Amino acid sequence: MQTETKIMLDENDMPDRWYNIQADLPSPPLPPLNPQTFEPLKPEELSALFPKELIRQEMSRERWIPIPEEVKDIYRLWRPSPLYRARRLERALKTPARIYYKWEGVSPPGSHKPNTAVAQAYYNAEEGIERLTTETGAGQWGSSLAFATSFFDMKCTVYMVRISYEQKPYRKVLMQTWGAEVIPSPSTRTQAGKQMLEQFPETTGSLGMAISEAVEDAATHENAHYALGSVLNHVSLHQTIIGLEMKKQFESIDEYPDAVFGCVGGGSNFSGGSFPFIMDILNKKSDVEVVACEPMACPTLTKGIYRYDFGDTAGLTPLLKMYTLGHTFVPPGIHAGGLRYHGDAPLLCQLVDNGYVKAKAFYQNEVFEAAELFARTEGFVIAPESAHGLKGVIDEARECKKTGEEKVLCFVNSGHGHFDLSAYDSYNSGQLVDYEYPSELIQEALKNLPEVESI
Amino acid sequence: MKIGVVVNPIAGMGGAVGLKGTDGVAEEAARRGARQISIPRAREALAGIEKYGEVITCSSSMGEDCLDAGERNFEIVYEPADRTTSEDTKEACREFLRKNAKLIIFCGGDGTARDVLSVVGKKVPILGVPAGVKMHSSVFSISPRAANRVILDFLEGNASVVDAEVMDVDEDAFRRGEIKIRHYGDASIPYKKILMQQGKHLFYSPDEKIYKDAMASFLSLVMRKGTYIVGGGSTTGHIVNSMGMEKTLLGVDIIKDGELFVKDACESDILESLNGGTTRIMVSPMGRQGFIFGRGNQQISSEVIKRVGTENIILVATPYKLSQTPHLFVDTGDAKLDKKLSGWKSVITGFGLAERKKVIGM
Numbered sequence: 001m002q003t004e005t006k007i008m009l010d011e012n013d014m015p016d017r018w019y020n021i022q023a024d025l026p027s028p029p030l031p032p033l034n035p036q037t038f039e040p041l042k043p044e045e046l047s048a049l050f051p052k053e054l055i056r057q058e059m060s061r062e063r064w065i066p067i068p069e070e071v072k073d074i075y076r077l078w079r080p081s082p083l084y085r086a087r088r089l090e091r092a093l094k095t096p097a098r099i100y101y102k103w104e105g106v107s108p109p110g111s112h113k114p115n116t117a118v119a120q121a122y123y124n125a126e127e128g129i130e131r132l133t134t135e136t137g138a139g140q141w142g143s144s145l146a147f148a149t150s151f152f153d154m155k156c157t158v159y160m161v162r163i164s165y166e167q168k169p170y171r172k173v174l175m176q177t178w179g180a181e182v183i184p185s186p187s188t189r190t191q192a193g194k195q196m197l198e199q200f201p202e203t204t205g206s207l208g209m210a211i212s213e214a215v216e217d218a219a220t221h222e223n224a225h226y227a228l229g230s231v232l233n234h235v236s237l238h239q240t241i242i243g244l245e246m247k248k249q250f251e252s253i254d255e256y257p258d259a260v261f262g263c264v265g266g267g268s269n270f271s272g273g274s275f276p277f278i279m280d281i282l283n284k285k286s287d288v289e290v291v292a293c294e295p296m297a298c299p300t301l302t303k304g305i306y307r308y309d310f311g312d313t314a315g316l317t318p319l320l321k322m323y324t325l326g327h328t329f330v331p332p333g334i335h336a337g338g339l340r341y342h343g344d345a346p347l348l349c350q351l352v353d354n355g356y357v358k359a360k361a362f363y364q365n366e367v368f369e370a371a372e373l374f375a376r377t378e379g380f381v382i383a384p385e386s387a388h389g390l391k392g393v394i395d396e397a398r399e400c401k402k403t404g405e406e407k408v409l410c411f412v413n414s415g416h417g418h419f420d421l422s423a424y425d426s427y428n429s430g431q432l433v434d435y436e437y438p439s440e441l442i443q444e445a446l447k448n449l450p451e452v453e454s455i
Numbered sequence: 456m457k458i459g460v461v462v463n464p465i466a467g468m469g470g471a472v473g474l475k476g477t478d479g480v481a482e483e484a485a486r487r488g489a490r491q492i493s494i495p496r497a498r499e500a501l502a503g504i505e506k507y508g509e510v511i512t513c514s515s516s517m518g519e520d521c522l523d524a525g526e527r528n529f530e531i532v533y534e535p536a537d538r539t540t541s542e543d544t545k546e547a548c549r550e551f552l553r554k555n556a557k558l559i560i561f562c563g564g565d566g567t568a569r570d571v572l573s574v575v576g577k578k579v580p581i582l583g584v585p586a587g588v589k590m591h592s593s594v595f596s597i598s599p600r601a602a603n604r605v606i607l608d609f610l611e612g613n614a615s616v617v618d619a620e621v622m623d624v625d626e627d628a629f630r631r632g633e634i635k636i637r638h639y640g641d642a643s644i645p646y647k648k649i650l651m652q653q654g655k656h657l658f659y660s661p662d663e664k665i666y667k668d669a670m671a672s673f674l675s676l677v678m679r680k681g682t683y684i685v686g687g688g689s690t691t692g693h694i695v696n697s698m699g700m701e702k703t704l705l706g707v708d709i710i711k712d713g714e715l716f717v718k719d720a721c722e723s724d725i726l727e728s729l730n731g732g733t734t735r736i737m738v739s740p741m742g743r744q745g746f747i748f749g750r751g752n753q754q755i756s757s758e759v760i761k762r763v764g765t766e767n768i769i770l771v772a773t774p775y776k777l778s779q780t781p782h783l784f785v786d787t788g789d790a791k792l793d794k795k796l797s798g799w800k801s802v803i804t805g806f807g808l809a810e811r812k813k814v815i816g817m
Contacts, residue, residue: 202665296811332808363811433774436801436809441769445676445807 005087007100007249009080015244016067018237021275021347023063024282029233029350032318033308041318048219049226051127054120057234065237067119074118074151078107079241083249084413088377090397097400099393100257100410102246102273105380109174111415112269113144113229116238120227121145125152131224133157133217135185135210137265138337138385139164139171140415141229146180156180157224159187159213161340162205163333171419185210192216192314206330207266207341212314219316230266231311231320231345239272242412247276250410259289259396261411263388264301264359265338267292267345270389273412275347278356292352292359293392295339295367297435298331300324301352301359309343322349325437326446332435334364335423336384362391363434368427370394371417383415384423456508456558456610459551460501460529461544461571463563463586464516467492470588470753473706473721487721492788493586497521497562500584500602504560505529507610511554513547521562541570548574558582558609558645560602565589565623572621572642580616580643582606585786589629590750591636593619594644597815598749598786609645617646629705666773669806671697674737674771683710684725684763686738686752690771694737707754722756729762736760737769740776740783740802747814748796749786757789765795770802774810777802783814790816 022029031040046055057065067075086099104112124132132149134156136142142158149156158180165172165184172182185205186193192212196203203209211228218226228235250256260277262270270292280286292301304323311317313327324343325331331340343349351357364384371387373394374380382390389411400407417424426432465481468489498521504510505528512518514534522529533550535543544561548571551559558580561571564587571581572594583595584602596602608614618641625637671694678698685691687705695702695710702708706719709728717724728734736755740747747770748755760768772780785796793816801809 329807332805431778433778434811436811438801438803438807438809441673441677441803442807444680445673 005085007083007085007253009245009248009252011076011080013248014072014075014080015241015248016072017064018067019240019244019276019279020057020060020063020065020237021278022061022233024279025347025350026282026354029346030321032320032346035310035315035318038319049215051123051129051225053123053126054234057237058232067241068122071119071122074148075115075241080245081106081242083246084378086378089374092373092377093394093397093401095397095401096404096406097397098255098406098408099397100250100408101390101413102242102410103380104242104269104412104414105382105416107144109140109143109147110418111140111144111383112239112242112272112412113141114147115241115272116229116235116268117141117144117148117227118151119238121148121152121154124225124227125154129154129223129225131155131157131221132227133159133214133224134227134229135159135161135207135214136229137161137164137207137210137340138383139168139175139419140338140383142180142182143171143174143178145227145229146175146178149180150178157214157217158182159185159210159217161185161207161210161337162203164337167335167337167422168419185213187213189213190216192316196313203330204333206313208311208313208327208330211312212316215312215316230268230341231343233345233347235268236271236275236345236347239268240275242269242272243274243276246273246410255408256286257288257410258407259291259409261291261293261389261392261396261409263336263339263385263414264292264294264344264348265336265385266341266343267348269412269414271345271348274357278351281356290357291392292348292357293388294359294361295334295336295388295435296361296363297334297437298325298340298342299361299437300342300344301349302361303437303439304343306349306353311343320346322346323352332433334435335420335426335432336364336367336388338383338385339388360392362388364432365427365434367391368424368432371424372427380413381417381424382413383417384420386412386414389413457551457554457556458504458508458510458610459548459554459556459559460497460510460512460518460522461547461551461559461561462493462497462513462517462521463544463561463567464491464493464539466563466567466586467588467753471722471756473719473754488723491516493562494521496586496599496788497584499599500560500562500596500606502603504606504610507607508557511551511556513543517543517547541566544570545574552578558606560584560606562586565592565621568592568594568621568642569623569639572640575642577618577641577643580609580645582609582644585750588751588753589624590744591622591624594621594642597784605645605647608647614645614647616643618642619644663773663775666775666805667693668697669808670694670771670773670803673806674769674803678710679713681712682716682728682732682734684720684728684734684736684755684759685710686736686755688739688741688751690739690773690776691737694771705751707752720754722754722759725754725759726762729759733767734763735767735769736763737771739771740780745780745783747783747785749784749788757787757792760787760796761792765792770800772802772804774804777804777810777812783812785814785816
């Protein structure tokens with residue numbers, strides 16, 4: 001009988017290639033469209049923003065893509081990350097289910113984000129790019145890119161969603177410590193930012209707005225590129241190291257999950273954790289249940305519409321086929337700031353549409369209740385984003401208690417919550433609001449618009 | 456222990472017929488077909504109290520009619536003339552004090568509370584059974600049933616006594632569509648958390664306008680089609696005004712396909728408008744008290760709500776107002792309907808934004 005708490009992999013057993021799910025999809029993914037012509041995007045049209053290798057990866061159908069040695073060398077600072085068996089949580093829930101979590105909070109920035117940040121910084125540096133621009137919501141992606149660029153002598157400009165900039169001043173200090181410049185968004189630095197400030201002077205900002213600013217900055221400056229922390233295929237690709245490690249770790253203890261959970265904002269950590277398992281479904285080797293957990297305040301997969309939409313608020317990015325709440329939707333200022341995104345990764349959306357991935361939405365207070373239980377049983381104070389996946393697992397484990405099923409449940413525990421203590425404080429003092437997305441009324445409002453926008 | 460009971464028999468009659476108060480206009484209310492509502496409400500609140508003390512009250516509709524006629528476990532200490540006035544309420548209270556009452560229960564609205572306060576002050580605790588059109592004071596329980604629980608707890612020695620504000624609006628200004636709320640003084644009340652209503656609060660926060668604008672631009676799109684019964688208050692007023700119509704600030708208006716259909720509608724106007732097609736009710740909770748039905752919007756009666764359907768209710772409030780309003784309440788006078796309206800409900804707070812809030816029916 002397996003007794004260990006941490007299931008570890010040796011550094012030498014770290015996967016040396018990423019898994020590209022595009023090779024196994026039943027139908028090819030729908031291409032991104034040029035925002036002006038609405039024609040499928042040509043690779044060269046992305047070259048103002050991304051290096052060639054990342055564009056190649058974005059469109060690649062090869063199943064396996066090798067991880068460069070330089071990237072692996074930095075990964076070794078914290079990878080392979082441990083897979084934990086959450087025995088104390090199981091006991092607290094009195095569940096017959098076995099609960100595992102992949103702990104990505106061990107990276108220096110404290111989340112899964114450096115898995116792609118390091119790779120993106122590397123490919124840009126290889127092409128001679130001197131500065132990367134990006135956006136950040138909760139600050140996890142911004143810190144990760146700041147961390148990653150510091151290894152390659154590159155500059156980094158981070159547009160941070162204003163509400164996070166105010167709620168999480170320490171994230172800003174962390175980014176500055178790794179050498180990045182941090183600007184609250186919307187800002188007066190870009191045309192897009194100025195327009196948004198004129199229109200909504202009191203706005204708390206959103207990821208969509210910050211993306212517009214970072215994209216404009218990169219597109220209008222020489223030797224600067226843009227880096228996106230989620231949504232795009234190459235980002236999900238780099239994150240598959242999470243799921244690939246998990247599979248090896250489960251194999252080493254002779255287990256295989258019945259269900260994989262994770263939180264979804266743009267979808268990268270979830271894709272990274274689940275795609276290697278979905279590969280088994282697509283190859284008819286497994287019927288593992290895959291569950292995407294999102295906030296009720298921004299329920300893209302559960303309430304959104306599957307169609308082409310812009311990735312940002314201003315409509316500068318290519319159009320992506322995805323579940324979307326509309327690119328102009330500004331989600332309420334929930335504390336899981338990293339989940340405040342109107343769309344989701346197109347590859348993940350396609351899998352949801354095809355029925356391979358289920359989606360569930362949770363309220364803020366119940367998510368924090370789960371996070372508190374986790375802190376008091378497993379010890380780790382986790383990020384509010386990650387706690388959405390945890391909440392999904394806890395609900396399922398409680399169901400197992402009723403049915404007596406000894407299911408193997410796991411979730412990607414994507415980061416620690418050390419910079420989210422003010423959120424925990426709000427929860428403890430009963431100040432957290434349970435936001436909702438009134439989808440029916442929104443559909444009606446859209447129907448009653450005098451001219452329905454085609455996009 | 457002696458318990459004084461006084462009922463304002465005309466309280467609340469103005470509400471369903473669109474009069475926003477009954478002070479000085481009781482005859483007009485009766486002419487418009489208003490029903491007496493305070494007597495059944497008082498009866499519900501007073502059930503079983505004679506087991507705990509000696510009830511002293513007024514004759515006929517000012518008290519006697521609400522008590523158990525069979526048992527006659529009460530003493531009549533004051534007999535009003537045929538047409539009761541606010542002077543009768545005051546005189547009854549004076550008599551209760553003379554007879555050494557230790558608790559005075561009254562049934563009415565803010566006007567009645569003011570009359571009781573003017574005589575009783577903080578000499579003995581008072582408790583309001585809500586039956587008025589306006590109830591901005593904190594001396595009322597949230598429903599007759601809740602009043603019954605507070606009274607019995609108090610008589611068993613299980614409720615504390617706290618100060619509570621007596622407030623009222625200027626009714627002339629109120630009928631003109633202005634809100635002027637005055638604080639008339641503090642009374643002592645028996646207190647049980649949740650069962651007592653908070654004083655109504657007017658919210659002025661710098662964000663209020665931004666959120667009201669956002670809600671207005673969202674809901675004005677929704678409201679371009681269909682029939683909407685829109686309750687009173689500044690939030691709903693802002694939404695309708697932004698559509699280019701002039702909302703009756705404290706009355707109920709009916710909007711049809713984006714046009715003002717009936718202004719300042721009473722219950723019968725509303726019921727008449729419910730012919731075919733989906734109708735929705737849009738209301739905003741009363742600030743801090745949290746009532747969505749049963750206070751202030753009496754024209755939207757239980758009959759109206761049942762015919763419209765509980766699924767067709769849109770609640771709106773600014774985030775700040777909601778943050779200051781711990782729970783939402785309903786007291787439609789129909790226990791079955793209150794139960795249906797209870798539970799987690801969505802409240803629109805911005806452009807395509809909502810919060811869920813617990814609604815409690817008592």
